[in-house]
Amino acid sequence: MLRSGGVPFFFRDVEGTGGRRAIPHAYPKKEVGWTEDHGAVLTQEQINAVLLGNDYIEQMNRLLAALNTPGPGELVHPWFGVQKVQAGRVTHRLSTEEGGVAYISFEVFEAGEQLFPSATEDTSATALSAADTVKDALENGDYFEALDGIGSMVDTLLDDMQNLISNLPTLPDALNDWMDRLNRFKDLTGIAAAVPGEIIRDVVDLISDIKDLVSEPPFALRVYDQLRDQWKGDRAAQAATKSLADNVSVNASTGFASSVTPVATPEATEAMKTNIEDFRRLVIVSTLVAQAETVATATFETSQDAQTTGDQLAEQLGEMAIDAVESGQRDLWRSLRELRFAVVNDVRIRSVQLPEMHRVTSAQTVPVMLLAYRETGNAENRDELVKRNRLRYPSFITPSQTIEIIGND
Numbered sequence: 001m002l003r004s005g006g007v008p009f010f011f012r013d014v015e016g017t018g019g020r021r022a023i024p025h026a027y028p029k030k031e032v033g034w035t036e037d038h039g040a041v042l043t044q045e046q047i048n049a050v051l052l053g054n055d056y057i058e059q060m061n062r063l064l065a066a067l068n069t070p071g072p073g074e075l076v077h078p079w080f081g082v083q084k085v086q087a088g089r090v091t092h093r094l095s096t097e098e099g100g101v102a103y104i105s106f107e108v109f110e111a112g113e114q115l116f117p118s119a120t121e122d123t124s125a126t127a128l129s130a131a132d133t134v135k136d137a138l139e140n141g142d143y144f145e146a147l148d149g150i151g152s153m154v155d156t157l158l159d160d161m162q163n164l165i166s167n168l169p170t171l172p173d174a175l176n177d178w179m180d181r182l183n184r185f186k187d188l189t190g191i192a193a194a195v196p197g198e199i200i201r202d203v204v205d206l207i208s209d210i211k212d213l214v215s216e217p218p219f220a221l222r223v224y225d226q227l228r229d230q231w232k233g234d235r236a237a238q239a240a241t242k243s244l245a246d247n248v249s250v251n252a253s254t255g256f257a258s259s260v261t262p263v264a265t266p267e268a269t270e271a272m273k274t275n276i277e278d279f280r281r282l283v284i285v286s287t288l289v290a291q292a293e294t295v296a297t298a299t300f301e302t303s304q305d306a307q308t309t310g311d312q313l314a315e316q317l318g319e320m321a322i323d324a325v326e327s328g329q330r331d332l333w334r335s336l337r338e339l340r341f342a343v344v345n346d347v348r349i350r351s352v353q354l355p356e357m358h359r360v361t362s363a364q365t366v367p368v369m370l371l372a373y374r375e376t377g378n379a380e381n382r383d384e385l386v387k388r389n390r391l392r393y394p395s396f397i398t399p400s401q402t403i404e405i406i407g408n409d
Contacts, residue, residue, distance in 0.1 A: 009049045009059065012050055013048055016043060020039070023035065023038050045085075046106075048105045049104040050103060053100065057102065060094075067087045084111040085108035086111050092105075124297065124350075127342040130335070130341075130342040134332070137331045137332040137336075140331065142329075148275055149276060150275055153239045153279045155239075157203065161207070164226055165223070174213050185206065211224075220290075240275065281327070285336070292313060296346055302354055302406055303352070303356050304356070310351075357406050359404055361399070363399060365396050372385050376405065
């Protein structure tokens, strides 16, 4: 009886090959020659298996699943012992003339040792490259043919970014440099408005660099969510038409407020409406690109954290890709589609290497140290449990508490 991938089976016969790779050298009109040894032939075996019994179909399915598992596996041979092999071609046969039996023939090769490492893709670098492609598509897009409302929308966006950043933990040196760039952009907005590509480039770069100001990636992702939520609605239209709350005037002598500004509120022309929609799309896509860059460079604590963040971002990138193609921005649509694929692939590959998180609810009050030892095998992990779950009473866990535990595997 043989065993492959934990599945035992009987066999009719086993035929194998081995030996040396001999290369004969013979020469015309010569009576002598020689044979060159080119190393060992990789051991190969052809195995004809027989599966018997009332559950022969189930046995066949289990063996086929084991033989189709990617990568090398173990074959327990009755004569040669345990062998590390790679399965090759597999065939199976069922017959109505022979009930209760299934035949499977398959070849296995000696797994050997790989002389050179397998080529692997740097998925994070691929995601960052895809993000740069989206930036290029934004910069080269057909935006802002007229200047209607551009200055007001840019000023409002810069104020929003400054307000969001001011209350977050940041790196002082990086913050000062970012604020200097923002203020210079404010001063030059009127001049830059004549060159739409420069406005787009500066806006995208300022939004992208927010992630460098925040101490931890989750905070950066949160800032981008807040900025995007602000501009998903009518904020661009309100900024362009100067109908924001900042434009409300108050008469100090009478105490009455009025939404009529000292300067007449501009009417939304067709050019302004187009600019409003384009600027809204610019802000939303820029925040998503910046989040993709943050995810590509972030170190996640658990597999679930990475998968949840990646899935949410991929869904939003897909929505904006649909919006781009419906608005005729095909280059932007292609780049967003590629970025979405790169993010999904990056998170999928990296999440496999991260520990899993599971939740535990105790049926009775237990010491944190005991739970740490029981779930992780190391009582010294109690401090990590207390910190992650923010336990009010760090010595014991009550039955009403659900504890998140990160595995060590």
